[in-house]
Structures are given as C-alpha cells and as structure tokens.
Amino acid sequence: MSLTTSRLRILVASLLVVSxxxxxxxxxxxxxxxxxxxxxxxxxxMSWVVVGYTLAATVLLSILGVLGDALGPRRVFLVCLVxxxxxxxxxxxxxxxxxxxxxxxxxxxxxxxxxxxxQTIIAHIASPRDRPRHLAVVGAAFPVAILIGPVLGGAITxxxxxxxxxxxxxxxxxxxxxxxxxxxxxxxxxxRRGFDIPGSATFTAAMIALILAVTWFADPDLAVAAWTLLxxxxxxxxxxxxxxxxxxxxxxxxxxxxxxxxxSSVALAGVIxxxxxxxxxxxxxxxxxxxxxxxxxxxxVPIATVFGMxxxxxxxxxxxxxxGRYRVYPVVGTxxxxxxxxxxxxxxxxxxxxxPAIAMAVVGxxxxxxxxxxxxxxxxxxxxxxxxxxxxxVNLTRQVGATxxxxxxxAVIAAGVAAGLxxxxxxxxxxxxxxxxxxxxxxxxxxxxxxxxxxxxxxxxACVYAAGIAAxxxxxxxxxxxxxxxxxxxxxxxxxx
Numbered sequence: 062m063s064l065t066t067s068r069l070r071i072l073v074a075s076l077l078v079v080s081x082x083x084x085x086x087x088x089x090x091x092x093x094x095x096x097x098x099x100x101x102x103x104x105x106x107m108s109w110v111v112v113g114y115t116l117a118a119t120v121l122l123s124i125l126g127v128l129g130d131a132l133g134p135r136r137v138f139l140v141c142l143v144x145x146x147x148x149x150x151x152x153x154x155x156x157x158x159x160x161x162x163x164x165x166x167x168x169x170x171x172x173x174x175x176x177x178x179x180q181t182i183i184a185h186i187a188s189p190r191d192r193p194r195h196l197a198v199v200g201a202a203f204p205v206a207i208l209i210g211p212v213l214g215g216a217i218t219x220x221x222x223x224x225x226x227x228x229x230x231x232x233x234x235x236x237x238x239x240x241x242x243x244x245x246x247x248x249x250x251x252x253r254r255g256f257d258i259p260g261s262a263t264f265t266a267a268m269i270a271l272i273l274a275v276t277w278f279a280d281p282d283l284a285v286a287a288w289t290l291l292x293x294x295x296x297x298x299x300x301x302x303x304x305x306x307x308x309x310x311x312x313x314x315x316x317x318x319x320x321x322x323x324x325s326s327v328a329l330a331g332v333i334x335x336x337x338x339x340x341x342x343x344x345x346x347x348x349x350x351x352x353x354x355x356x357x358x359x360x361x362v363p364i365a366t367v368f369g370m371x372x373x374x375x376x377x378x379x380x381x382x383x384x385g386r387y388r389v390y391p392v393v394g395t396x397x398x399x400x401x402x403x404x405x406x407x408x409x410x411x412x413x414x415x416x417p418a419i420a421m422a423v424v425g426x427x428x429x430x431x432x433x434x435x436x437x438x439x440x441x442x443x444x445x446x447x448x449x450x451x452x453x454x455v456n457l458t459r460q461v462g463a464t465x466x467x468x469x470x471x472a473v474i475a476a477g478v479a480a481g482l483x484x485x486x487x488x489x490x491x492x493x494x495x496x497x498x499x500x501x502x503x504x505x506x507x508x509x510x511x512x513x514x515x516x517x518x519x520x521x522x523a524c525v526y527a528a529g530i531a532a533x534x535x536x537x538x539x540x541x542x543x544x545x546x547x548x549x550x551x552x553x554x555x556x557x558x
Contacts, residue, residue: 197378334462
C-alpha cells in the first residue's frame with residue numbers, strides 16, 4: 062500500500078503519540094498510587110490499579126490481534142483510541158477504588174489494542190525493509206515513557222491533583238484521533254472462517270490464572286491460591302492447544318511456529334521480558350542497599366539502561382532500513398546483554414555508581430538492538446491474514462515473560478534477603494533511610510546480603526540472554542525485502558528475499 066511522504070509522516074507521528082500515551086499511562090501512575098489510594102480510602106486495593114491494567118493489557122492481546130485481522134486494524138485502532146479517551150475520563154472521575162480499577166481495566170485493554178494495531182498498521186503500509194525504521198520510531202515511546210513517566214506523574218499529582226494524571230490523556234488523545242482518522246488508510250480485513258470462541262475462552266482463563274498465580278506467589282498468605290491457579294492455568298493451556306489444533310480459525314495458529322522467523326522472534330521477545338524487564342524495577346533498591354546511594358542517585362542506572370535501549374533501537378531500525386540485513390543485530394544484542402549481566406554479577410561492592418551504570422547501559426544497548434526488530438521479522442514470515450495474530454504473539458510473549466519474571470525475581474530477592482540478614486534486623490522495616498542511618502558495620506552486612514542475593518539473579522538472567530544468542534542464530538540469514546506486499550505463506554521457512 063503506497064502513501065504519500067507527508068501522509069506517511071503524519072501517520073507515523075500519530076501512531077507515535079498514541080503509543081506514547083499508552084506506554085506513559087502505565088508508568089505515570091506509579092508515583093501517584095499512594096495519593097490515589099489515600100484519597101479514595103482503599104490502601105489495601107492499591108495494587109489492583111496496576112494489576113488490573115496489566116492483566117487486561119496482557120490477556121486480550123491475542124484476541125485483539127485476531128480482531129485486527131478480521132475487522133481491519135484501522136477500525137480496531139480507532140475504537141481502542143476512543144475507549145482509551147473515555148476510560149481516562151472515567152479514571153479521573155472515579156469516586157471509589159472499584160470504579161477506578163474498572164476504568165483501568167478498560168484503559169489497559171484499549172492501550173494494548175493501540176500498541177498492537179500501531180505495529181499491525183505499519184506492517185500493512187510499509188515494506189518489510191521499511192518496517193524496522195517505522196517500528197523503531199513508534200517503539201521509542203516505551204523507553205521514553207519509562208524515563209519521564211514517574212517524574213511527570215509526581216509533578217502532576219503534586220501541582221494539579223491525581224485526576225489529571227488520567228485527564229491529560231484526553232486533549233492529546235483527541236488530537237491524535239483527528240490525525241489518525243485522516244492518516245490511517247483503509248486496510249481491507251481478511252476473510253475468516255468464524256471466530257474461535259472456545260479457544261478465546263480457554264486462552265483468556267489460562268492467562269488470567271497464570272498472571273494472578275505468578276503475582277500471588279510472593280505473598281505467603283496466598284501461596285495455596287497461587288498453586289491452585291497455576292494448576293488451572295496448565296489445564297487451560299492444554300485444552301487451548303487441543304482446540305487450536307482442531308479449529309479452522311485459531312486465534313494463535315500453532316503451525317506458524319514452524320516458521321524460523323516466527324519461532325526465533327517469539328523466543329527473543331521472551332528474552333527481553335525475562336532477561337531485562339524482570340529486574341529493572343528492582344535495580345534502584347539494589348543500589349540503595351548494596352551501594353548505599355540515595356533514592357535519586359539509584360535511579361540513574363535504570364535511566365542509563367533505558368537510554369541505551371532507546372538509542373540502539375532507533376539506530377538499528379535505521380540500519381536495517383538501509384540494507385535489509387537484520388540477523389547480526391539480535392546476535393550481537395543478545396551477546397551484549399549476556400556480557401553486561403555477567404559483569405553486574407561479578408562487580409565487587411564499593412565501586413563508583415558509574416561502573417554498574419555502564420554495564421547496564423550495555424545491556425540496554427543490546428536489548429534495543431532487537432527489541433522492535435523482532436516484530437518486523439515475525440511479520441515478514443507470515444501471510445497477510447496472520448499479521449495481526451503474529452504481532453500479538455510477539456508482544457504477548459514479551460509481556461508474559463516480564464510479568465512472570467518480575468514476580469519470580471521479586472520472590473527470590475525477598476526470600477534471599479530475609480534468610481541472609483541476622484536476627485537483629487527486621488526485613489519488614491528495612492528501608493533505605495533506616496539502612497543509611499545504621500552503623501557502618503550494619504550497612505556493610507546489608508550490602509553484602511544484597512550483593513549475594515542479586516549475584517545469582519544477574520547470572521541466571523545472563524544465561525537467558527545467552528540462550529537468546531542461539532535463537533538469534535536460528536533466524537534466516539536473508540534480507541528483508543523492499544516490496545509491498547512481501548509477507549510469505551506461513552508454510553515457508555524463509556522471511557523475505
């Protein structure tokens with residue numbers, strides 16, 4: 062599908078703004094949670110503001126991907142954008158935690174649709190060679206949102222009040238809606254032989270059970286419920302696989318895993334979720350305890366990581382767009398990620414903070430080298446009617462990897478720290494402020510405990526990236542093509558020549 066240069070620029074810009082809104086809405090709320098919970102009088106339900114959003118965004122990805130193929134990505138994108146604007150209004154007007162969580166669920170669902178349809182639209186309007194460049198621009202919204210979201214959320218909450226954390230989406234969203242309605246061309250939907258209702262139901266149940274299980278494992282009081290849900294998830298996934306093998310219109314066509322470009326891209330998406338996103342949230346705590354830094358300084362390492370990811374993502378998209386060659390970037394990227402995490406595991410305590418910041422920046426550079434590239438590669442490996450489904454599959458794998466990895470890493474850290482501290486220290490009251498006010502010997506003991514707990518975590522995550530090297534080498538050694546349409550039939554094991 063050919064667009065004029067000006068219309069293409071408007072399209073990419075509108076997709077970038079909308080993707081930024083969706084990504085920002087996930088990060089901007091974090092610094093406002095305590096204020097929101099306090100004013101609504103429901104501190105015990107505070108986590109559901111985040112969990113409800115994440116759950117809806119993850120569970121519905123595959124279903125939204127199929128809807129994008131069946132109804133056309135333009136239609137699904139515009140509906141999701143309207144829902145996002147309306148749910149943002151509802152969040153700000155919420156009079157209780159139940160109302161807020163309900164609105165956040167709709168917001169999470171629509172945000173997932175916006176991100177997914179943005180990538181699917183690019184697959185339909187750009188050649189395989191141009192896709193990485195456009196996807197890199199749209200994908201830049203995520204690292205930028207991580208960088209500025211918490212600070213922006215805190216400033217808005219302090220000066221305007223927490224409802225504006227959500228209401229700020231409305232004018233920007235309306236402007237993006239106007240541009241998107243003009244710039245996004247009509248994309249014909251593909252003919253489907255029905256909708257896989259049994260598969261959708263079992264998959265949704267499996268995902269809900271899995272995400273709640275890994276979330277609740279960290280709470281000893283919910284251990285029984287977590288194990289029960291994990292068993293339910295396994296049963297539902299088994300039923301889902303049987304349904305997908307027999308249905309004529311599966312929401313996840315299992316045969317596409319025979320395509321090297323798809324199976325390798327999905328594996329690399331899992332590497333990103335498990336290898337990096339599972340530990341980033343814990344890095345500030347690690348540096349506050351092990352390196353005895355202030356809260357402000359401890360945030361510099363995640364910033365260095367995300368900044369490296371942003372630069373590498375944009376550079377890789379531009380380079381692949383020029384040559385069409387892509388396999389070298391996932392190979393080098395996974396190797397850099399593994400090397401950076403090994404360095405993190407081996408660093409002794411007491412070094413200047415700039416040393417681990419450089420190591421994690423290397424991990425970010427490595428991850429950014431294939432973060433959005435794998436989406437373009439997977440899209441180029443399937444037929445047109447499966448573009449939405451495979452795009453959803455790559456995003457889903459990364460999201461599930463990040464969610465489950467974060468829960469597991471958090472549980473390991475909590476158990477390790479509790480077991481390593483002496484009996485005179487209460488882990489439940491151990492804050493950075495308490496540690497920094499403690500005698501030097503106590504600070505040294507706590508630093509050593511955190512070092513000993515995080516060291517194997519970094520090594521295991523380095524192994525995850527090392528496994529990703531094998532997945533990257535399994536990618537077809539071809540070039541992304543420059544013609545539209547270029548997707549191949551799903552039975553073909555090549556990407557595009």
